[in-house]
Each structure stands twice: as structure tokens, then as C-alpha cells.
Amino acid sequence: MSHAQDNSSGSSIARAFVDARRAGRALAAYPASEPVSLDAAYAIQDEAIALWPDRIAGWKLGRINAPHDTRYGAGRLAGPIFSRAVWTAGTVPTRFGVIDGGFAAVEAEYVLELGESAPDRGDWTAAEAGSLVARVFTGVEIAGSPFAGINDHGPAVTASDFGNNAGLILGGEIAGWRDRLAGLTCTMSIDDAVIGRGGAASIPGGPLDSLAFLLNLLHRRGRRLEAGQLVSTGAATGVHDIVAGQRAVADFGEDGRIEGLAVPATGDTP
Template identity: 25%
Template sequence: MSRLDTIAERLDSAAAKASAVAQLSTGADAITLDEAYEIQARSIARRLLRGEALVGIKMGFTSRAKMVQMGVADLIWGRLTDAMMLEDGGEASMEDYVHPRIEPEIAFRLSRPLSGNVSLPEAISAVDAVAPAMELIDSRYRDFKFSLEDVVADNCSSSGFVIGAWSKPPADIANLGMVMRFDGRPVEIGSSAGILGNPWRSLVAAARLAGRYGFQLAPGQIVLAGAATAAQPLKAGLHVALETEGLGRVDLKVKGAAS
């Protein structure tokens, strides 16, 4: 087994068992960004061999402040599988995660292939529906600490997602109000403008970045545009709801005990 395969197996096992592992960047397993994306691909390939199916990708570092914090100049992306999808109004179990957090997003559904350098009108024309969404992020690294390369290898911390009802894209999604509540109490109040100033820009970047690594987005697949606000830690017993102006609502319940 190659070095990258060994790391991919370690991260895949950590995700499957909801167990934390040491950072790669702090030991002998330091990697480059290209190697990190290759590890991500090989780790997800192990899931596909177990019967999961690719359903799209998620975007990360869509906040300019987060880019500055991490010292990067571009977005990152990870893969989504059907096993990561949670039912709107359904449940997520704390037992499936190490230290889960949740963040408000907007989801795009594609009606045609999308890959490489595309214009904003081309990206918009490839979408047949949008929806309110929330992503569960859960770094498999101890203490939720990681470098850029670490997080990319770990599928950009993507662990689960829930999507509300799909609808025809509104004329303008650049500044939709978004409120995420825990048990009815607002914990994050923001706007879709928090996603690169306009979520459509994230879709253009998704096509470019995925295409760089040989991934073509296919009709029917989903793109999570990125977080509109900071993520909030989850705990057992919570009812989480996101209301997005013009798009509607999505809900999730949290059960179980923290690991």
C-alpha cells in the first residue's frame, strides 16, 4: 500500500468509527495540497467501494475572513455521498461524529454538466433548482485543529448535510436573509452575501476547482455553496432550523450522547 493510500485508509477509518486522529502536518505525514486532494479522492473511493454514491461537492473557505485566517487565497472543495445526506426534519446522531458543528448554506442542483472555467451566466444556466441547506462539519483531527492540507485530505471536514425543499432559483440570491436557530433561539443571523458576496460565485469556483482535479459535476448533482455564517457546535437534544428568505426552511434534530 502506498503512503497516500495508508493516509486515506486512516482518515476513512476515523470517519467511519467517529474517532480522532493526529494532524498530518505535525508529523512525518506532512503532505502537499495536491497530495491532500489525492488522499481525499482515495478516501472517498473506499466509501464508493462499500456502496455509497457520489451526489455532488461542497465548497469551503467561501468567507473572505476564513481565507485570511487560514492564510490562503482560494477556496477548497470536498465530495458529498448519498450516505452523508440527512432527511429534512430527520435526525443526526452524535454517535456518528467526533465534534460536530453545523452551518447554514445554500444548495444548487444541476441540470447539465459543469466543469472547468465557466462564466457566471454559464454556471447559472446549469442550475435547475436551489434550496436552503445545512452542512455538518466534523474534522477527524484531534481538538478540531488542522492545516490547509490536513482539512482538504479529510474531505474538507464534510460529514453530513440536510437540504430543504427545492425551488426554481429566485431572480436574485445575492442577499437573502438567513437565520439558524437552536431550539427556537437564533444562534446565527446572516445573509447569503456571506458566501463570496454572492453564492453564484461559489458555483463558478466549484466548476473551476473540481475541474482542475478531473472532477466533472453531473446533472442531478448537488453543490453546497459554502457557509453563510460561522458554524455552531452541536449537542444531543437540539432542534436546529434554518430559515432562508425566499427559499424556505430546513430542520434537523440531534440525538444521542457526545462521544
């Protein structure tokens, strides 16, 4: 099987996902032939980014588990986070839309904010990448796609639809993060039942390794990370499915809590 993706097919996939997301409408099946490589998937993602009427505020990372990591040559995948889908957590639950018949999940995350635009290079290490970070926040990634099977067909399918991202709830700033990051822990609850426990150590190589991976990936894609952009570094307690009407709480201990409420999507959400 060829690892190339037909350009017209890639364009039609990008258009189908963007149209479905903008309408808040589920897709019963993948729109065309599935991409068989991450390069093909990111080409589709880039076409969808160009179609989406918003600017990129940051990026999410997701883990690629064995044996897919060996087959696809990467341990992570990335997707864009758009500015209108970044919400600041408050005293009441943050409402976020989920597409009926699609996929939706919540993930407790550690979110890095870049203090400067990244120099254009492709050989970043975690230690070097850390020098670009100005602040670190708690966060909850809203994973979501119009296609309910987005995670069931391998990482290339996942990457092709914005990396299965539908938004980010940004929590409080983590004080003293450079000394504390490796030891941070958190839990995730849905409807008052704890369904996940973990922390920064649950992310392979840690959050700064996620950042280094992203910097190198974007370099290969002809993109860059810019000052002020956010990087949601990966699920710290797992990926937890959620449906409209359910309430999620990510508890980061002394660094605060983030509450979210899933509601039916009304369209124009990533």
C-alpha cells in the same frame, strides 16, 4: 519542507479516516504527517473517496480565510457529499449522527442542483456557471470529522478528510432564485438561541462564484460535476459547533425552515 505527500502516508491517512468514520470512532490525533499543500490534501481525499462505499451525490464548499488563502493559493476548499448522507427535511427534525470526541457543526447553506453535466473546462466564471443550475434549495450542511482538531491545523488538513463534511439536509426549493439569490437571508439557532445571521451575500462572490470555483477545481482533479448533483455553496451564517442532543434550526424566512437533531453516530456516516 516539501509540498509532496508520500503516497504510502497519504493512503494510510485516507484509510484511517474512512475506518474511523465507518466505526463512528474519534481520532485523537491526525493519523500521520499533515499535508502541507491542497494538492496533497486532495490526493488523500481522492483515495478516501475510492474507499468509501457510496456514490458522490454532490460537493460542499468551505471558505479559506486569511492568511491561509494567500499561503495555499485558494479562497475555498471542497469535499464530497455522499448519497446516503443526503436527507430531505420534513415536519420532524432530521436526525444526524455526530462522533463523540470528534468534530461536528451545522451550517445554513444555499444548495445548487445541476440541470446538466458540466462541460470539461477549467475557466468557468460565476455568470457562465449559473447557466448549468436547474434549481436552488435551502440546506444545512452537517460538518463533521472523527478528528476534533480538523479545523485547527489549516485548510489542507480540513480538505484531506472529505472537506469536513458529514452530510446535507436538503430543504425546500427557492422559487424565482435567479432574481432573488443575492438578497436571500437566513438565521441559525441551536436549542432556540439564535447564534448566526447572514445570507447569500455572506458567501464571498456569492453562491455562483462557489460553483465556478468548484468546476475549475474538479477539472484540475480530473473530475466533473454531473446532472442532478448538488453543490452546497458555503456557510451563510457561519460554522456552528453542535453536540449530540442539541437541536438546530435554520430559518430561511419565506423559503422555509430546516430542523435537525444531533444524535450519537452509529457508524457508516461520512
